[in-house]
Amino acid sequence: MADWERLEGYDLTGKRALVVGFANPAGHAITEALAESGANVAVASATMDGDEVMAAKRAARTVSSLGRETFSQGWDVTLPTNVRVGLRQLVKEFGVPSVLVYNADLPLSKPIEKTGDAEFANIQAVNLNGAFYAARAWVRELQEGQTGRLIFVSSILGERGVKNLSAYAAAKAGVLGLAASLSQELAPAITVNSIATGWMDWTLGRGKDDPSQNLLLRFIPMRSFGGAENLGPLTVLLASDAAGFLSGQVFHIDGGVSNHL
Numbered sequence: 001m002a003d004w005e006r007l008e009g010y011d012l013t014g015k016r017a018l019v020v021g022f023a024n025p026a027g028h029a030i031t032e033a034l035a036e037s038g039a040n041v042a043v044a045s046a047t048m049d050g051d052e053v054m055a056a057k058r059a060a061r062t063v064s065s066l067g068r069e070t071f072s073q074g075w076d077v078t079l080p081t082n083v084r085v086g087l088r089q090l091v092k093e094f095g096v097p098s099v100l101v102y103n104a105d106l107p108l109s110k111p112i113e114k115t116g117d118a119e120f121a122n123i124q125a126v127n128l129n130g131a132f133y134a135a136r137a138w139v140r141e142l143q144e145g146q147t148g149r150l151i152f153v154s155s156i157l158g159e160r161g162v163k164n165l166s167a168y169a170a171a172k173a174g175v176l177g178l179a180a181s182l183s184q185e186l187a188p189a190i191t192v193n194s195i196a197t198g199w200m201d202w203t204l205g206r207g208k209d210d211p212s213q214n215l216l217l218r219f220i221p222m223r224s225f226g227g228a229e230n231l232g233p234l235t236v237l238l239a240s241d242a243a244g245f246l247s248g249q250v251f252h253i254d255g256g257v258s259n260h261l
Contacts, residue, residue, distance in 0.1 A: 009242035013038030016095050017239065018087075020075065020134050021046040021103035022055035024202045025228035026153060030101055031059040032066075033232025034239060040069035042094045044086060046077045046104030046130055069094065077104055077130025078122070080137075087137045098146065099239045100138045102131050102175075103153040107204060112166045120167045127171035131178055139186065148190040149239045152179045153231070156196045156254050172196075176250060183248030191247040193238050198254025200226040221256035 017039045019031045023046065034041045041063045045052040053074045060072035071094040076082045090097075106126040108119060131152055142148055157165055158172030176194055183192035199206055199216065203225065207216055211223045230253050237243050238251075252258050 010236065010240045011038050012099075012236065012239060015039045015099060015239070016042070016069075016097045017099035017101065018042045018044065018090065018097040018138070019059070019101045019103060020044045020077065020130075021105060021153070022059060023047070023049070023052050024103070024105050024200070026105075026197070026200075026231045027103045028055065028059045028062065029228035029232045030103065030153075030235045032062050033236050034099070034101075035063040035066045035068045035070075037236045037240075038068075039099065039239070040094070042071040042073075042090055042097060044073040044075045044090070046075060046126060047106075048074050048076050077133060078125035080133045083130070083133040084137045084140075087134075087141060091141050096141050096143060096146070097138070097148075098142075099149045099151070100134065101151045101153065101235060101239075102134050104130050105153070105155075106168075107165075108168050109164050109205065110167070111164050115167050123167045124171050124174070127168070128174040128178070131175050135178070135182060139190070142190075146189070148186075149243070150179075150182065150186070150190055150192040151235060151238050152176075152192075152194045154179075154194050154196050154250075156198050156252055156258050158196065159250070160258065179250075180248055187247060191238075191243065193243075193246060193248070194250045195231060195234060195238075196250050196252050196254070196258075197231070198226060198252065198257050200228070202228075219257060220254075221259075224255065226253055226255060 043056045045056040060070045063070035154175040155172040179194045
């Protein structure tokens with residue numbers, strides 16, 4: 001991110017945050033943005049996949065290089081006990097985060113008749129079940145009277161239909177429903193918001209980056225795929241004191257494409 005002067009209300013100095021999920025570049029970008037804004041940031045992978053665990057560790061090194069405190073873990077968010085125990089250890093070593101960002105993302109593009117039971121269950125487990133487990137474990141660790149920010153990174157596919165993505169869309173729709181419900185249940189101490197991404201530069205099967213050769217790009221008003229750097233500033237806003245009256249909202253980072261679907 002470019003250097004910028006933190007304004008009162010947007011300064012996260014002294015806050016502790018936890019980012020979960022590093023299967024896509026958004027996890028690192030969000031972690032870096034929070035740290036640049038003054039927060040100490042812990043990180044956890046959503047799966048024990050080696051590449052994701054290493055991505056989380058790299059994000060932690062970035063936080064450390066910025067002079068902030070950090071803590072890195074490997075989680076399997078499909079296992080509630082693993083999430084609970086991991087968070088308790090994190091709290092012991094790092095402190096209780098006042099900001100939780102859930103960015104776990106496991107895509108699947110497959111016709112419904114060819115989607116197996118195990119595949120469907122795994123998509124729900126990482127994208128939706130893990131979001132529930134992480135939020136529940138975090139809320140249980142909050143101290144009485146503590147305020148917080150809960151931010152789910154989801155997808156516009158949880159709101160709009162696209163063929164061959166039924167399992168993934170069902171999971172992401174569930175995350176948006178979870179966020180909407182928690183925004184009522186946890187108020188006024190905790191705000192809960194969602195970021196819904198569109199077609200990003202890490203989306204599988206997106207095609208070429210040249211609008212003249214890619215019908216999908218011509219369908220996106222901004223004529224480009226989104227980048228991880230687009231998520232950091234919005235996350236900082238939602239984590240900040242300036243967003244104290246923003247809750248229950250879904251913010252689209254999609255280049256305007258939702259209005260076409």
